Amino acid sequence: MTQPDNFGFGEEAALLKASARKFFAEHFATDTLHKMVASDHSPERMTACAWDRKLWQQMVDLGWTSLAVPESAGGLGMPVVAVAGLVEELGRAAFPCPLLATLNTTYVLAACGSEGDATLAEIAEGITASLAITNSQGSWAAAHTDVQCAQGKLNGTAWFVQDARKVDRLLVSAQAGDRLALYWVATDAAGVTVVPDAIVDLTRDQAHVRFDNVQAREVTGVGLAALQQAMPAIWTLLAADITGAAEWQLQTTVDYVGTRQQFEHPLGYFQAVKHPLVDVMVLIDQCKSLVYNAACALDTEPARAVELAHMAKASASDTAAFASGRSVQYHGGIGFTWECFVHLYFKRQKHSQLLWGDAAWHRAQLANLLIGNVN
């Protein structure tokens, strides 16, 4: 199967992206974000988990959480390219919410075949969820979990669970004998303890989640295959989020270097500032093009999805790092302060850079595909 030349990014997708941009621009300016999440500057603070539930409910009502749920399970069944467009706008707004976590969970459930349908139907009805599939080392390999399941009870701890305090359910990967199975657990179920992590990123929350003899419903007994099948979509969407956030960093920095004067010129006049900002733009564009390429592969050319999603997330991680560094550096002294908004995106991007695999890891996987494994 070959990819359509326009990435399959049709009218519906363009409309969704444009309306998402408008939605965030109208309802959620960056100073609102700063007021909401940055009230406590103490380095020892716990993550506040402040977010706008009313605005979130509007997003749920708009159908954004069920976009990726197949129509057969009661969702909208939108292609990944359309979802990526929405997530790019989400990243641009850095809006704290469990949209990405819920979409990620959706793609894993959708990879479970008919076994995932009942659970997907819950998401289609507005239930939110996150993936509890990472071990204490933060391993990016889908097979690694610190949670076990025996006699239908979960025990152990899942780490680095994204937006855990904002979601209703967790999709937990656990070792069940010699197989890796996936379980559907309510965050308020008996025996579940959500322990917030004190993280740098102010726009997300993260937790480790302890399971003590938790009664859990098995979604599938072949969880590893489902996770592996869904990972390319998860990498691609995070890369889309990074793309949008990086564009905010670029435009905000361009505005600043256009107004701040030193040596009788705006900073942007100097090539020591101008040229690296062009390099930020070049990286963003590379990343964005590779995101839609990977998303389109997920929709129309699944055989290449893994390869192209590795490219997208590798590019995104590098983009996140470089755009973040330049945004703070070119804001100069003010950029180093808590009151300047750039730190919100700097921190979100550093989080995203290392989530679900950094650039070097994705390139190593890509090399295995394109050159072959080293014996």
Add this chain to the structure above:
Amino acid sequence: MAESARQDTPEQVEFRQYCREWLKHNKPGEPPVRLPLSPLEIMTTDQLTYLQAWQKSAYDAGLIGCDYPVAVGGRGRSDCQRVANEEMVGARTPFLPNVIGLGMAAPTVFYHGQTALKERLLPRLFSGEDIWCQGFSEPGAGSDLASVQTFAERKGDKWLINGHKVWTSLAHFAEWMIILLRTDRAHKYDGLSYFVVPIRAALGKGVTVRPLIKITGETGFNEVLFENLEVDDSYRLDELGKGWQVAMTTLLHERGAGELKTPHSGGMKSKSTHSTNTSNLIELARTTLRNGQPAAEDPLLRDRIMQLVIREAGLGQNQRRARVPALQDHPSRLLLQNKLLASEIAQDIAAVALEIEGASASLYLGDDNAPAGGQWPMAYMNSYGMTIAAGTSEVQRNILGERVLGLAKSK
């Protein structure tokens, strides 16, 4: 190729089918001579003759200049050059020799020349019978192009040209030159005018073409000296003093951001041609030993090769995304990156190739033991031509920073 085919208009569908059929029967065979890396490195008349014959046959078949009106030698098609290009590259044809004519001179003459001039010059440009070159740069005018000093002095209906152009690729074969001239010394930008000049006819009579030897040892570009060359005023493009604006048309098309798509072929597999791309780089890494182990197993080299794979794929996908307005915030943001990215990626690919070759990277074309015939050291040196010519990478970053990001203009 097929991915574009899905979006074709009815005209494009029919034309694509026609191109494919024609190429099946008319694609040239293996060249009788060793071909250079690109049209800009054509050194011998044997090379030129072979490539001109290919361009002529493709033109006669309607594959070149087909989006231009019939009156100027085109076929009056709509957005079909892209289709022809895809089919020509897909069929692995040789490249077109009249590259400056097609990419830079044709759109400029078309948009700014008088009707009679267009009708006279463009058909032989498209067919490749007249090779074109470009007279922009001078010893004192490189990145600061608007400071050209080669002067045209008015003598009634004629102009008298004196001065010195450099880095003039293909001038040794060219019939015609597009040239940026100073017609007024008092005004930097508004003192420029744009002409076409028949240089071949004037060799020894006001025009001298001297080869410049490149860093690689190859010839291919030249310096051109003008001494009291008389040209007719009908060879002027657009109004007097509008040379800078006309030059912008040329540069826009050179950077791939113009309205008219440049005819383009290539892809011919030949022992004697060499492509600076990552599949060749991976192939080199697989077949080269590095301290007894295949270079392709070295984790650091693998990482660097993958960085290049990603940049190369990103550039390809940029070009695809440039055709999807809903995925762009600025109309020329992607197109203006093409030249910068293509040249820097090629340079970095060649640099990594030399590291893979290790000690053998010291061996050049004349050495029987040179890996890949010594092509990688040559490609590496040549890559600097790409990052310097047509606006250095530094100038490209200024253009992007100023035109796209809106940053203050640097001096």
